[in-house]
Amino acid sequence: MLGTLAGLKKTYPDAHCELDHTDAFTLLVATVLSAQSTDVGVNKATPGLFARFPDPRALASADVAEVERLIGTIGMFRQKSKRIVELAKLLMERHGGLVPASLEALVLLPGVGRKTANVVLGVWFKAPVGVVVDTHVQRLTQRLGWTKQDTPEKIELELMKKVPRADWDLVSHLLIFHGRRTCTARKPACDRCEVSAMCPVAGNAENVGRKHF
Template identity: 45%
Template sequence: MGTPLDSREDQVVEVLDRLYEEYPDPTISLDFSNRLELLFAVVLSAQCTDERVNEVTAELFEKYRTPEDYATASEEQLAEDIYGITFHNSKASYLKESAQILIDEHDGEVPDTMAALTDLPGVGRKTANVVLQHGHDLTEGIVVDTHVRRISRRLGLTEEETPGKIERDLMTIVPEEDWKEYTHLLIEHGRATCTARNPDCSDCVLEDICPSSKLDHEVDLASGEAW
């Protein structure tokens, strides 16, 4: 078992330093070219892989260019066009309804506030954070997806369980200037090494400071130090 640092603040700084070195260019993995595409790509990504979303949106974004295109399409047609996405019927409804709200209340533009975004169907705080960060260059919080939840808990950075509580807890220890990249660093690490079922602790740059490490450490009884 690895040995965490003295405080969560020290722990998170060390985690960030090591992950920035390991993944120097962390970024969002969804494909989009404007704010509308970003919004809808993130909505579609709920409980679905980014790779699958990118496959579907490659054609979707060619066919639907404006909120009006989505609003005037039937839900049945939209559902067919996003078939293969998890919960495609529900998400087709989200796209159509959201597009109409954008037209009616926001002049066809994607809003730039947490309140307005979370008023859209299918948009929670996580999705809104992504849109604000990557669509408007505004960072109001930390995006907590499955990787962020899993690894933050494994590292002992939080003991909270729900995304909302985890986000609030992390915001007290992660430097604000790192809120955006924290998510992408942990996603990269979660995909490459710290997977859900079989984390590769032997090849992990955080292993020696991770309280959840599966590796056994020999202890020098004279010094009390692991080696």
């Protein structure tokens, strides 16, 4: 497994979070908006949203209908609009307009689960307390034989045991980069995969690790 991790590091030296953001607040909001939506789609909507509502104070007093218009291209935009305005209000009320740097405080905010909290803690605060397991991470860890688990929670615990803590943030970005560019859900490109020599399902992966959640 560590050999594959090294291979992915070599392949994607620039692996990073692909949600556009400029601070902890914009990263938190973008991550909430990305639930069941693509990063590309979120990145198209957030420049307009953050130009109008650049910080928690502005978003907390936003008219939800205006937010809906600004993010109307994102799936579940009505629900998400309400959620991010509520999120901004709670940031103002409980945290003085700052994004808290603790998992316990983050998961009490609307729309923020463990995965979103891990993204903010790992990407912005550089202090991950877990590993982000999204659909790509789930599929790739199963294909690569890193886990036999099939829920994000159990896969995260296994990764936290196996991956050196210093790589907890990076490992997700590496797997997501590889999952988007090469090891896609429907057509994994095993013939041009840089880590195929270490992959137990190389050439026969189409039905392994497909989405269950």
